[in-house]
Amino acid sequence: xxxxxxxxxxxxxxxxxxxxxxxxxxxxxxxxxxxxxxxxxxxxxxxxxxxxxxxxxxxxxxxxxxxxxxxxxxxxxxxxxxxxxxxxxxxxxxxxxxxxxxxxxxxxxxxxxxxxxxxxxxxxxxxxxxxxxxxxxxxxxxxxxxxxxxxxxxxxxxxxxxxxxxxxxxxxxxxxxxxxxxxxxxxxxxxxxxxxxxxxxxxxxxxxxxxxxxxxxxxxxxxxxxxxxxxxxxxxxxxxxxxxxxxxxxxxxxxxxxxxxxxxxxxxxxxxxxxxxxxxxxxxxxxxxxxxxxxxxxxxxxxxxxxxxxxxxxxxxxxxxxxxxxxxxxxxxxxxxxxxxxxxxxxxxxxxxxxxxxxxxxxxxxxxxxxxxxxxxxxxxxxxxxxxxxxxxxxxxxxxxxxxxxxxxxxxxxxxxxxxxxxxxxxxxxxxxxxxxxxxxxxxxxxxxxxxxxxxxxxxxxxxx
Amino acid sequence: xxxxxxxxxxxxxxxxxxxxxxxxxxxxxxxxxxxxxxxxxxxxxxxxxxxxxxxxxxx
Numbered sequence: 001x002x003x004x005x006x007x008x009x010x011x012x013x014x015x016x017x018x019x020x021x022x023x024x025x026x027x028x029x030x031x032x033x034x035x036x037x038x039x040x041x042x043x044x045x046x047x048x049x050x051x052x053x054x055x056x057x058x059x060x061x062x063x064x065x066x067x068x069x070x071x072x073x074x075x076x077x078x079x080x081x082x083x084x085x086x087x088x089x090x091x092x093x094x095x096x097x098x099x100x101x102x103x104x105x106x107x108x109x110x111x112x113x114x115x116x117x118x119x120x121x122x123x124x125x126x127x128x129x130x131x132x133x134x135x136x137x138x139x140x141x142x143x144x145x146x147x148x149x150x151x152x153x154x155x156x157x158x159x160x161x162x163x164x165x166x167x168x169x170x171x172x173x174x175x176x177x178x179x180x181x182x183x184x185x186x187x188x189x190x191x192x193x194x195x196x197x198x199x200x201x202x203x204x205x206x207x208x209x210x211x212x213x214x215x216x217x218x219x220x221x222x223x224x225x226x227x228x229x230x231x232x233x234x235x236x237x238x239x240x241x242x243x244x245x246x247x248x249x250x251x252x253x254x255x256x257x258x259x260x261x262x263x264x265x266x267x268x269x270x271x272x273x274x275x276x277x278x279x280x281x282x283x284x285x286x287x288x289x290x291x292x293x294x295x296x297x298x299x300x301x302x303x304x305x306x307x308x309x310x311x312x313x314x315x316x317x318x319x320x321x322x323x324x325x326x327x328x329x330x331x332x333x334x335x336x337x338x339x340x341x342x343x344x345x346x347x348x349x350x351x352x353x354x355x356x357x358x359x360x361x362x363x364x365x366x367x368x369x370x371x372x373x374x375x376x377x378x379x380x381x382x383x384x385x386x387x388x389x390x391x392x393x394x395x396x397x398x399x400x401x402x403x404x405x406x407x408x409x410x411x412x413x414x415x416x417x418x419x420x421x422x423x424x425x426x427x428x429x430x431x432x433x434x435x436x437x438x439x440x441x442x443x444x445x446x447x448x449x450x451x452x453x454x455x456x457x458x459x460x461x462x463x464x465x
Numbered sequence: 466x467x468x469x470x471x472x473x474x475x476x477x478x479x480x481x482x483x484x485x486x487x488x489x490x491x492x493x494x495x496x497x498x499x500x501x502x503x504x505x506x507x508x509x510x511x512x513x514x515x516x517x518x519x520x521x522x523x524x
Contacts, residue, residue, distance in 0.1 A: 199521050212519075242521050303510055306503035313500055321481075328484045337489055341496035344477045349504035355512050357519035402499070415522060438522045 005030035010076040010171040010225040014118065017075035020064060024057035024075030028120050031077035035122065035169050038465045042145050044154075044163035046082050047089055047124040053077070056120045071118030072252075073232055078172040081158050082124040083131060084108040084216075085205040093207040094127040094157070096140045096330045097323055109204040109240070110174060110216055110233045117232035122170060125160030129332040131176055131209040132316055132339070133157040134184050134404035139332045143386050147189060147462035148428055152383040155188035155404065157181040158219070162189035165219045167462045172220045172229045176206065178213045179308055180378075180408025186219055186420040187431030188383035190460045192226045192448060193219045197438045198415025200245055201230075202237035210315040211242075212354075213308065213412060221459040223449040226419070227251045230441065251442045255449040262443065264292040267376040267435075270301035271407055274393055278430050279377040282423035286432045287375055289456040290447065296371055299363045300356075304410040307353035307360070313342030314350045361414040368437040373447055377407045378420045378431030411435055419444040421457035429460050470494055470501075 005013060005027040016022035032050055039045050063070050080086065083093040085104035092098045106112075111121055126144040128136060136159020137143040144159035146152040147167030154162045158175030162185025165173045175182045177195040186193030194217045201216050208214055218229035234248045266287050272280075287293070298304070317324070317339045324343065328336055367374070380403060381391060390397050411418055411433065417440060420431040434451075436444040451457035474494060478485040485493065 197522060244521070300510070303506055306506040309503050310500065310507060313496075325482060325484060328486075333489070334492070337492035338496045340478075340483055340485065340489070341493045341500055343481060343483055344474060344493075344497055345500050345504060349507060351518070352510075352512065353504075353507050354518035355516040356507055356510055358517060359510075359512065361519055414519070 006034045007168065009222050010073060010220065010228055013076050013171065014072055014074045017060070018064065018070060022075070024060040024120060025054065027075045028053050028057040028077055028122065031122050031170055038167055038169060041150050041465050042147060042163045042167050043142050044125055044144050044160040044167065044169060045079065045123045046092065046126050046141055046160070049086065049121055049123050053120050053122045056115065060118055071116065072228055073114065074118035076119045076172060077122045077170045078114055078119045078174065079123045079125050079164050079170050080111060080121065080174040081127050081161050081176055083127060083176060083207040084111060084124070084174060086111065086121070086124055089124060091207050093131065094129040094138055097327050098207070106205060108206050109202040109237055113233045114229065125164055125173060127160055128157035129335045130320065131157040131178060131181060132335050134180065134401055136162070136185060137386065146383045146464060148460065148464045149383065150464045151385055153188060153386055155184035155379070155383065158185050161185060161219050162191055165189065165191045165221060166459070167465055168221065171225055172218055174216060174218055177215045177217060177412060178210050179312060179412055180405035182217050182219060183378045183408045183418060183420040183431060183433060184404055186422065187378035190422040190424065190429030191219045191221060192223055192422060192459065193217065193420040194226050194230055194441065195412060195418045196230065196441050197417045199242040200441065201233050202240040202243045204237050204239035208319060210312050212311060212315060215412065223445060223452050224252065224255060227255055227445050249442065251445050254442050255446055257446055259447050259450045262372040262447065263370065264290050264373040264375065264447070265294040265296040265371040266292055267298055267374050268295035269297045271298070271376040274380050274403065274406060275377055276381040276393065278382050278425055279380055282425060282430045282432050283375055283377050285423055285456055286421070286451060289451060289454050292375060296367050296374060298367070298410060300360055301410040303356065304360045304413050305406055307356050308409040308413040310345060310349055310353040313338060314345050317342030357413060364414055365437070372436065372443055374435040376411070376433045376435060378433050379404055380407065382428035382430045408433070417441040417444050419448040421448045421451055422459050423456065424458050424460040470498060
């Protein structure tokens with residue numbers, strides 16, 4: 001076991017707490033101390049819920065002393081992107097406008113499930129405004145900063161989640177992913193991230209962005225921690241109309257199952273273009289470790305990305321139409337201008353994008369009759385500099401912001417489960433997507449676990465703090 | 466449509482009571498231009514008349 005609670009995994013903390021070798025309060029204080037020491041640099045947290053956390057930790061310790069069961073995440077500190085409702089806080093969703101909302105009367109469903117498993121909420125995390133972001137920059141709260149180099153982006157929009165976990169301030173954070181917002185910060189910050197199947201985890205009492213594409217999920221520093229959090233949050237919820245799963249399918253007991261018989265392929269074509277050498281190297285390392293040589297083509301991936309873009313900009317605009325009319329100057333100007341443009345896109349294109357989505361989904365699902373896993377880059381590059389607006393790729397200057405998510409968008413577009421695994425390249429990590437068929441998070445997690453055991457995937461120690 | 470994009474933006478902004486200050490116009494126009502280019506990529510794809518919108522996965 002590692003020496004201090006702040007450097008322990010969630011699994012180690014939970015085991016130590018449940019066996020009375022560590023108190024939940026000590027684990028919580030260690031996280032709070034680390035946040036106090038490093039968040040001035042990282043700017044990952046927008047709220048630290050210290051009093052609440054201490055009270056929850058004390059309750060867990062009391063329960064253990066009374067011989068009661070405390071759950072598989074006993075005493076594990078965690079934090080959430082600030083689009084999750086936290087009782088007593090206005091759900092700002094990265095915005096200025098939402099700070100005027102009344103305090104939330106109840107926690108988000110996933111917070112309740114994490115705490116029911118014994119976890120301890122220590123705060124809410126920075127994010128791109130209204131989740132319309134791939135950078136982790138925020139004009140109201142300042143940018144979240146990369147734990148491996150604070151002059152660089154965390155990626156977004158779950159930037160604080162990537163920074164907090166990558167910086168080892170907490171072992172687990174929750175984020176949201178509409179087009180890549182868990183996988184991109186996982187890639188830039190060197191964490192594991194799970195975007196589950198669309199509809200798997202409840203979004204109840206979280207602030208939406210694009211309802212037909214929104215997912216929630218965990219980020220962690222190990223696959224076991226990722227799976228522990230995921231398992232704790234599973235289950236149907238009538239308060240989220242998309243969350244219609246009938247059963248809980250635990251993945252932790254399956255992690256060490258052999259992956260040798262899985263049919264693993266590399267995404268070709270679109271997913272092998274617009275990449276810096278680091279992204280190519282990361283996919284190659286993962287493929288080699290898994291013995292994957294077959295390449296599969298996701299048909300019309302560029303068009304899928306285009307359709308995701310159209311649905312995102314129009315649904316996002318519809319969500320914020322009233323705020324755009326009433327408080328346009330209180331938006332991040334870049335977000336406002338994208339949303340106003342989104343409101344002007346003719347509805348016929350949105351309808352065609354949704355119909356194309358069905359076609360594309362059917363074609364990609366056909367691929368899963370012959371493969372179990374598809375590998376693809378998570379981002380085209382390692383973390384760019386904060387404020388960087390363009391990069392040059394193959395001699396062509398491209399804007400950074402819209403191109404960060406080009407390899408994640410065609411996957412979340414049809415709700416496939418993905419584990420982003422960090423490949424610890426020097427000087428910066430970069431992620432690879434482990435993509436599975438709908439409802440097969442267990443397979444993606446098993447492959448991620450195998451890569452972790454082989455040393456190919458790992459969350460590097462933060463070097464920027 | 467690009468040639469008439471400014472006219473289109475003005476008309477839609479008026480029709481929808483959307484704010485559109487002069488200082489924002491270049492960025493809104495650039496974003497709309499990208500959106501419409503991507504929309505045309507989607508529009509170019511032939512779909513049958515009975516195509517339906519994507520549904521949520523069920524277990």
